[in-house]
Amino acid sequence: MTSAHDNQQGPPDQLGPATIGQLVAHAAEAYGDREALADGEVRWTFARLGEEVSAAARAALAHGVRHGDRVAVWAPNSRQWITAVLGAVSVGAVLVPLNTRYKAAEAADIVRRSGARLLFTARGFLGCDYDALLLNSGEDLGQLSGTVVLRDDGEPAPGPAAPGGPETPGGSGGPGPSHGPTLAYDAYLAAGRAVTDAELAARTRAVGPDDLADILFTSGTTGRPKGVMTTHGQTLRVFAEWSRLVTLRQGDRYLLVNPFFHTFGYKAGILACLLRGVTMLPEPVYDTDRILRRMAAESVSVLMGPPTVFHGLIHHPERDRHRLTALRLAGTGAATVPTELVREIREVLGAPAVFTAYGLTESAGVVTVCPTDADAWTIAHTVGLPLPGTELRIVDPAGEPLPTGEPGEVVVRGYHVMRGYLDDPEATAQAIDADGWLHTGDVGVLDDRGFLAITDRIKDMYVVGGFNAYPAEVENVLRGHPDVADIAVVGAPDDRLGEVGVAFVVPAADTEPDPEELTAWTRERLANFKVPRRYHLLPELPRNAGGKILKGELRRTARKGGLGT
Template structure:
């Protein structure tokens, strides 16, 4: 029998066994009436591992999870990683066709899914677009519809693993190495097709050990994870960080300011990371003054520009002792830079901090020359946290990681004299809606299927609550007409909610340059002018 305790902690399975020894009866997960302690967690995860082995899952196979934040999401993810499988998280906002595309291109053999969530039967929704590689769906929660050959309930799935000896599962978990893939997270690109980012176990643990240290997370902290588990912020900076520090994972499925305020008070929440919109919503809620926030200690934000006054208000009105900001993208495991919590509100709000230890951040010009402090260019990252590459896409990998090992982020920025990163814009045609990356090319590809649309261009425009939202600028086919309400509804039926444009503008023609490329800056200017004219009194 392999002894996980004799090896350095290089994998997530090894971390779970180590955490059980270190944190014992401290609660690892509390989800409603369900509570799992650290010393119970390995057995819970090994039961999933045994069931997966019984299902024929081998090391390196891809297994997907499509569910909102819940205790079984964490247990399922760790269980499949114990089996040596690669976690493929699916965005719960995906439409069935979007989910099927990721399942198909990842070659996922099995899907662990929620049953009924937000009035949607997730397994049934995949029936019309069932991917060829997918053998079955395991339903982790209640579901009204009956099971079938391809859809199995959680209890039956776990029971199927009873014939697999516990020693077999433990040895499978021990065989996982730090260089093995921990996850395959699909991120959209300017080509409009999501790309699978391959990350290693050891890189995840090394990066987020730094995150835990800088934030000062400690055993017994109670971490309300509002950020979705399918995103690096909820997965790696969320429940994985909790396991590293001995915190209690408190999953929250859907953000609602009033509900979160109640949970802070009732669950004595001490750690609450999130995008700026989360804190702005809490600060604006009428119940804020009637809520006991004395347990709050640590906050981490990012994803968009932040006014310094927000940092000050988070400290003064929400009571956070530690407030910091960070920068990362899926291609570097979700973490590249982070601010020292001791920095001023101006630095924490105006920059994304310095590169985490063991990595480099540089600003490069178009020729690949490293620029000095204060000059703007492309943000590039080098170090252990850079992805292994894009799954089954060597061309895109070479285009993103150069021969010197620099990951080209597509973001524009500059470094100050102290090495703090300031993000100034984006080379890639992208905007961020409430912390979610939106790629116009992907949305435009969907809009092209509308029978009335001849041409589309999507831009990001400012929004007080979400930071940015989409505006679809359209040129129509002759003889067709649309209205904004019906167009947005059409999009809602086909796209994840955050991708749906909040504004629609119909144009006679697109502004183009000499190369016949749409000048999106002109579209932004036109949008701003139209908003300004609407705001002016008649």
Template sequence: MTSTVPAAVIGAARDFGSSPALERLTFEQLLAGARRVARALIADRLRPGDRLALWAPNSAQWVLAALGSSYAGLTLVPVNTRFTGVEALDVIQRSGARGLLITGPFLGVDRLAALRAAADAEGFPLPHLVVEIPSQWDEFLARGAEVPEGEADARAAAVTPDDVADILFTSGTTGRSKGVMSAHRQSLAVAAAWAGIAGLSPDDRYLVVNPFFNSFGLKAGILACLVSGAAIVPQAVFDVPRTMALIGAERITVLPGPPTLYTSLMDHPDAARHDLSSLRLAVTGAATVPPALVERMRKELGADVLTAYGLTEAVVATMCRAGDDARTVAETCGRAAAGFEVRIAEPGGEVLLRGPNMMLGYLDDPEATAEAIDAGGWLHTGDIGRLDERGYLTITDRLKDMYICGGFNVYPAEVERALARLPGVAESAVIGVADPRLGEVGRAYVVCRPGATLTESEVIEFCRGRLAGYKVPRSIEVRKELPHNASGKVLKYLLRAEAADG
């Protein structure tokens, strides 16, 4: 199996040639495009091992930039498009990125202006190279004309399987983001395993709504298509009418996403007007999936439905298989995949993973790495689960406080840290509460300092200026005090029980 991303790009051009790869590009043209990006990066004096931050929504240019950076021997650092300028600056700063490709104004937000404002406030210079997409894309590529193709090819050939391919930042229970490092061999092995179980082939057209900055969108999306010959069809933002139109026009066969994506499609009043018959596979997870929904998806969409489980540190650890019944698909996350071993720790029931495709570790954080991976090589996931006699995994709870809002992980400690900066806040606690549309949303319990008063709107507005939208609590309760244990830790399980009781 190909074990570096540049080799995979070259192999795909050889094996799939004139087959469609990305929008109107063939795999041969995809190689040419990646090589052109690599030449531009070389012209801008980025060296092998340098890190390139990419802050943009799903697009063909995102794919070319990602593959081109690997072709030039760089390490890719995707940035969450929902991040504020302050959050993005933290990732860019801590990764030591020497280059930044950034979207122009998108969804009413000028991210470059926000980033510059944050950098000015922090006194931190932006990277050596900053390219705004799409306005400066052609100019950026043109600079590579002075670099011979052979120089880019030599860079690609020098990449080794154990080089760091990407660093994906994800928050931990402390709220401090951690950069998860993966080698080329690991990213590609996970992609190949996912593609194999999903049965991806050059006959497939894969609509990637999952963000490319996420490990799933990058590895079970872009790289899975690269190793299987499936065509990538990127969608920047999930929009039900646009998604339905794309499925019909592009004859989409594969569409992963959270359960709410599928219910939104099936429940839309115009659903009957669109031809969704090309769909053959839906892959979901990240939330409880009722068996009735699996049956409905199979009946109304005509697609097979699989569920999976993973995390940034492991990407895809378990997955259902074709032919699994609706209850298995709905109530489990499947069985081990991508070379992983799965076991349940006793006591406590924590899910542990071990395998060759587990992360290399956290960037510049050996202590956090040692906490996550024990002496036996087992990754402690922080999730509680059980294995049945077939080896199928069911996630039953979380050891961590993390909850999932619209398919995105939210770490309450990060939100609480932001709330601590609000004048008048003495203490706060954030939990996830059930929401019919997003699965879970945040609720913040706030204790004011003596003499201070805060309204719900003031607290929410404060958070909006400092946190990505999915992290902002949807409701606020101001309390005189919070429940604590003897050591002073807030007893969040009591808050969750109270919220569940209505």
């Protein structure tokens, strides 16, 4: 059955900026002296933000960033992240964000495969110096020719080549000049002063709506990250619609707790704020104590995040001591959302407008949005209506549409579908069929209103505190442990994180794997959110006649609990 709602919640916005560079200029002109950003003691208007982004764009040109060059960023949320990225993308660079929880090998793999020439990074975040971790890793960094430290919140990392000034060949303790110099952000910006207005204008004009804006890497069922390519025009059209549907409006104050390396943080955060004249309040990490204080002090009106964010606020013992009366809009999803949580967001936190949504990186982040005024059951049990101007179907394994109420694979078609996977035409052809339908790998059902409910995941992905985890990647790591003969990982519900990983382990001969040791092994090799929280030891994994692991059976077992760590 096809569902296409072109008039969801009113007509679409009028034609606006066609590129991200045009968006920055539009916001500076349209919202001018309104507050655009508050980061620590720094407060900028939209006009000032536009000037800061222009300075970063000049710097990108001064450092040789060409149209189409890939620029990676491995750093937490900050104003420097915003200006550096928007500046580079404004003059034609293609953004490649890296998860701040990655280990050095994971980050290096994406830097190398994307062909990134410049890397923006940070020092001192959660005790990490990302430039040192990467440059000292011994990993092949491909075409990387320079690193810029956006923010240094700690002491320089120890090493034989600790920085003695704004520029250090090879970085702090790095492998030498083969990967170019490491610059402080101020030094990076200073070089841009030599770039003329005419040069900047020419490069900005050369960027078009069909040019690539970003490549976001997302792991597939094989565990190998794939680079999703999306254009300027797609991104802006999707988030102009999304911003309108969720009722984001001029004057809102939006606490940006979702990480900028994710579509939700960057596009539904930074770009949406520029589109609608909303004040950005970036947070590098989610800490409930700090969030409560800042929400009260900054009169936060918009908060979005996975259920764990709202669960933490609602149940915080000192919540009543903080004035949260400005909160009006709350967005959640990316995991199971209890009906009671929706009611508590409205009644306890006092946010009348609540929504859930569904999307994937391959759809520019959005497929459906549930109206903010829907009843609590609908918000919790569905993900709403398709994005205006797009199509959605539920199909059987042969690709034939199914009737209302019948479960099947969710497929979507429209302007929001990715341009493809980077350097992977085979995977692209598997994801997008000859008629342009993107096969999501998710199982869903449409009700008689056209609302979509997601009931299962064909691809077995699960979501831990808002982060996507893919069993195959975790399984590949655990198979390398000498005590593991076979392994299967599934997601299971968790009150705090939405879902967590549960591993089913077949021990190697004459061994008894220790859960704590398996956890340490995995944590050394993967980001922490990917590490299983529980383990079951089994003599063998359940399989069907064809030898395929029966993960449905394992999920049922996982819900009952297992051997903990």
